[in-house]
Amino acid sequence: MADTPVDPAGEEVVADGKQVKLLLDALASVLAEMGVLTDDSEASDEPMPETNAANLDALCLRADGLKSQIDRLRKIAVKERELRAVLNRAAPAPVAVKPDVTEPTPEEKRMTVPAMPRVASIRGFVGANAEERAHRAGQWYRGYVFSDAESRRWCKDHGVESRAQSEGSATLGGALLPAEVLDQVIVLVNEYGKFVQNVRTVTMNNETLAIPRRAGGLTTYWVNENAAVADSDAAWDRVNLVAKKLAVSNRMSSEILADSIVDLASYITVEIGRAFAKTIDDCGFNGTGAAGFGGITGLIPALAAVSGAKGIVQSAVATGFETMTISDFIAALAALPLYARSNAKWFISPAGYAASMARLRYAAGGNTVEQLTGGVSETFLGYPVVLCNAMDSTLGVDSAKIKVLFGDLELAAIYGDRKAVNIRTSTERYAELDQTLMVATTRLDVQCFGVGTNTEAGAYVAMKTKAGA
Numbered sequence: 001m002a003d004t005p006v007d008p009a010g011e012e013v014v015a016d017g018k019q020v021k022l023l024l025d026a027l028a029s030v031l032a033e034m035g036v037l038t039d040d041s042e043a044s045d046e047p048m049p050e051t052n053a054a055n056l057d058a059l060c061l062r063a064d065g066l067k068s069q070i071d072r073l074r075k076i077a078v079k080e081r082e083l084r085a086v087l088n089r090a091a092p093a094p095v096a097v098k099p100d101v102t103e104p105t106p107e108e109k110r111m112t113v114p115a116m117p118r119v120a121s122i123r124g125f126v127g128a129n130a131e132e133r134a135h136r137a138g139q140w141y142r143g144y145v146f147s148d149a150e151s152r153r154w155c156k157d158h159g160v161e162s163r164a165q166s167e168g169s170a171t172l173g174g175a176l177l178p179a180e181v182l183d184q185v186i187v188l189v190n191e192y193g194k195f196v197q198n199v200r201t202v203t204m205n206n207e208t209l210a211i212p213r214r215a216g217g218l219t220t221y222w223v224n225e226n227a228a229v230a231d232s233d234a235a236w237d238r239v240n241l242v243a244k245k246l247a248v249s250n251r252m253s254s255e256i257l258a259d260s261i262v263d264l265a266s267y268i269t270v271e272i273g274r275a276f277a278k279t280i281d282d283c284g285f286n287g288t289g290a291a292g293f294g295g296i297t298g299l300i301p302a303l304a305a306v307s308g309a310k311g312i313v314q315s316a317v318a319t320g321f322e323t324m325t326i327s328d329f330i331a332a333l334a335a336l337p338l339y340a341r342s343n344a345k346w347f348i349s350p351a352g353y354a355a356s357m358a359r360l361r362y363a364a365g366g367n368t369v370e371q372l373t374g375g376v377s378e379t380f381l382g383y384p385v386v387l388c389n390a391m392d393s394t395l396g397v398d399s400a401k402i403k404v405l406f407g408d409l410e411l412a413a414i415y416g417d418r419k420a421v422n423i424r425t426s427t428e429r430y431a432e433l434d435q436t437l438m439v440a441t442t443r444l445d446v447q448c449f450g451v452g453t454n455t456e457a458g459a460y461v462a463m464k465t466k467a468g469a
Helices: 018-043 050-087 106-111 130-145 149-157 179-192 261-286 299-304 326-335 350-355 357-363 369-374
Strands: 174-176 200-203 208-216 235-242 244-253 312-314 345-348 383-387 402-407 413-426 435-448 460-464
Touching (some): 130 149, 261 413, 299 460, 350 383
Parallel strands (some): 200 413, 345 383
Antiparallel strands (some): 174 413, 208 235
């Protein structure tokens, strides 16, 4: 039998074509018939009948013919793969390796994408090999999300992961993002959003996750000599996370799909990351527990639900950002327990920051020209300031509203990440507009618990404007 064809990268060509499999099945059938005839002859003391001998000769000829067809198809597959590499600008024909050059590892081969097309900038992919990772992501999007056969071949040739498709639209179905694309979406959620950045994040390997939480400590007692010491136990409860499905849909024109691979990857990845981040922030800070927030109760409503909460500091004067004073912020700082101060931060909207903190800083005087032209440092009263669009940004009179949060959100909330993003597409929904519908879904949950009681503040406090105009 001839040697098995080998592709330019030095790997055996796997017989995965439909025609090759049919030929292999036929060859297996021929071998089985030859085995039966040979076994019958060996079991008999008589010479092999001429009929059996003739049948064996015919089967041998047929086997040789099948083998030749299989070898021919394999050689064609090798040639097709080589030509595709030549045609693909990002994967030219392999260059002969000099004998004294160290052979790259399989992982290095998988990650090598020579002759990358140059682009002015890449949105959504940063760090080492950003262009390469964006190109690989674009090939995956075009191949497995938009069902482009050539891009699928490229992904198989270059080891880009393709996970099993799930139930989806009637046209193209759904596909799970591979790890190298999913990582970028997670990075963007953290970059655009402020909630996930500042709370404790846990990975949910299942749809539900129960996390033990210390609810109370041991109790000390004064005792007399030879008197028994009363027992005490630390109290524990559980924070239960239940994955909730979050979806975002987007319509894309055929012109976007026809863009370069890198531009396609950047556009889709950034859109998904930004949309998820915006919703997670809104749920994490403002979720009311209603269906519109996925049943999630955010930090502000959770604190507001505590009757007479010590964690809410209401101003006696300010009815909006413009009338807040240093005394209001100092009162919030004073209300936060010591255990939550080492990692405490201010959380405020950009508009609120400009109308309150920045105003108070500049009003205090003593600013140099360099400070005024170089921008405001995002710290206030010695603590970092986190600008968050999900926080209240209403200017002017806005009575009895929570406007600012201060504290350590890592001790106040947990974000459960199911770490899976599914994409479904449909080319039929908006066919008359020459657009493709894309729906991305993920699963997550948020639980807020560090709200304190009516006698002591929790891990964060809220600044509330004065009641009444």
